[in-house]
Amino acid sequence: MLILTLLDPQKQTILQSWSFDSKSIIRIGRSSENDIVIPDTLVSRQHLELQQIDNSNSRYSWLIINRGTNGTFVNGTLISQRQLSNGDLIQLAKGGPTFKVEIKSESEIVANLPSLQPSQTCAHAGNPPGTLFCMRCGEPIVVERTIRHYQVLRTLGQGGMGTTTLAWDRKAARSSESGNSSAPSLIVLKEMNADMAQIPKAQELFEREARTLKTLKHPGIPQFFDFFVEGGKKYLAMEMLHGQDLEKRIYQRGPVTPQQAIEWMIQTCEVLDYIHSQQPPIIHRDIKPANLLVRQRDNGITVLDFGAVKEIGTPPGTRIGVEGYTAPEQDRGKPVTQSDLYAIGPTLIFLLTGESPQKFYGQRGRAFGFNLEKIPTIAPKLRSVINQTTEVKAGDRYPTAKKLIEALRNCL
Numbered sequence: 001m002l003i004l005t006l007l008d009p010q011k012q013t014i015l016q017s018w019s020f021d022s023k024s025i026i027r028i029g030r031s032s033e034n035d036i037v038i039p040d041t042l043v044s045r046q047h048l049e050l051q052q053i054d055n056s057n058s059r060y061s062w063l064i065i066n067r068g069t070n071g072t073f074v075n076g077t078l079i080s081q082r083q084l085s086n087g088d089l090i091q092l093a094k095g096g097p098t099f100k101v102e103i104k105s106e107s108e109i110v111a112n113l114p115s116l117q118p119s120q121t122c123a124h125a126g127n128p129p130g131t132l133f134c135m136r137c138g139e140p141i142v143v144e145r146t147i148r149h150y151q152v153l154r155t156l157g158q159g160g161m162g163t164t165t166l167a168w169d170r171k172a173a174r175s176s177e178s179g180n181s182s183a184p185s186l187i188v189l190k191e192m193n194a195d196m197a198q199i200p201k202a203q204e205l206f207e208r209e210a211r212t213l214k215t216l217k218h219p220g221i222p223q224f225f226d227f228f229v230e231g232g233k234k235y236l237a238m239e240m241l242h243g244q245d246l247e248k249r250i251y252q253r254g255p256v257t258p259q260q261a262i263e264w265m266i267q268t269c270e271v272l273d274y275i276h277s278q279q280p281p282i283i284h285r286d287i288k289p290a291n292l293l294v295r296q297r298d299n300g301i302t303v304l305d306f307g308a309v310k311e312i313g314t315p316p317g318t319r320i321g322v323e324g325y326t327a328p329e330q331d332r333g334k335p336v337t338q339s340d341l342y343a344i345g346p347t348l349i350f351l352l353t354g355e356s357p358q359k360f361y362g363q364r365g366r367a368f369g370f371n372l373e374k375i376p377t378i379a380p381k382l383r384s385v386i387n388q389t390t391e392v393k394a395g396d397r398y399p400t401a402k403k404l405i406e407a408l409r410n411c412l
Contacts, residue, residue: 006038043068072091143168149171209236223238250350
């Protein structure tokens with residue numbers, strides 16, 4: 001496992017951390033296409049690449065390759081490429097962001113996580129490979145670990161903030177069998193990573209997501225079930241949704257038709273209209289293809305990741321968002337509801353081209369914006385909608401999600 005920790009340039013305290021245990025190539029840069037996105041003017045769009053090296057050692061080896069115009073420094077020395085060591089400090093350009101490197105072997109990971117070893121809970125034979133529950137007794141076949149009345153069956157993904165797992169709620173299952181509850185027993189359990197638990201800002205974002213989901217009831221938002229602390233770790237239990245996020249879908253299948261893209265964005269705007277109508281209004285702050293899930297059951301959109309939400313009226317906070325999808329005022333830490341609507345424009349560009357929206361961003365007349373005239377799949381009427389929703393000034397965009405929905409429907 002490779003762990004990269006972004007350090008505060010003055011205090012050298014942890015700002016954010018990323019863990020990689022299944023990728024052989026990791027890219028860091030300013031572009032949203034990178035595995036780690038760093039929105040810093042000193043950082044190039046594709047600044048550096050980390051490649052895993054095959055060898056016979058028990059500890060993984062990684063090669064760092066500089067691709068940035070301002071250079072990459074390892075422990076203060078300018079490099080073109082070199083092998084990384086545990087504890088190295090990587091700096092993206094002189095005076096730029098600094099990462100601390102931690103490399104763990106498989107044996108070290110296992111030693112540090114003794115409670116994560118799976119246990120066989122059902123001995124019945126004849127179950128097909130990959131089956132979660134026994135066809136004879138209905139019990140989970142393999143349980144990775146148990147947290148309260150939740151039995152973790154499988155890890156779904158791991159990000160910088162937390163690990164997402166598929167879990168069986170034994171309590172809900174028993175209540176359902178007795179007819180006392182209709183709550184689903186198969187849920188998503190999100191656990192805050194141990195290194196993130198040491199960072200106050202990370203704790204705030206994780207708890208904020210739980211509080212927000214608890215208050216929201218909408219078919220396009222995951223249902224909240226539980227939030228608790230166990231063994232010093234924070235957990236969030238929420239609805240299990242079968243589907244695929246738009247980023248993965250487009251990368252795997254390619255661009256979609258204008259009608260499909262518009263319908264998905266109308267559904268996204270309906271969720272935004274709902275959260276913007278709360279008192280006080282709630283701003284999502286991280287609308288992008290990776291946070292929009294296409295449900296398998298009905299091809300509808302569910303908006304994910306409410307850890308970045310902000311209530312209007314609270315003090316300006318940390319810049320949150322991905323380059324190419326964030327409005328100018330959000331880059332300054334002052335988001336408004338129209339900041340969420342701005343993100344609909346570049347998301348449409350990505351859905352219709354399969355390319356990063358940054359590719360089409362540049363000088364447009366006397367200002368900056370998206371140059372879409374040469375994209376054949378974006379008709380003039382839709383191009384006009386994208387241009388208005390991505391205006392530099394928030395007051396020049398559509399005033400509400402409802403108005404943007406009307407404009408999008410006129411493009412169908």
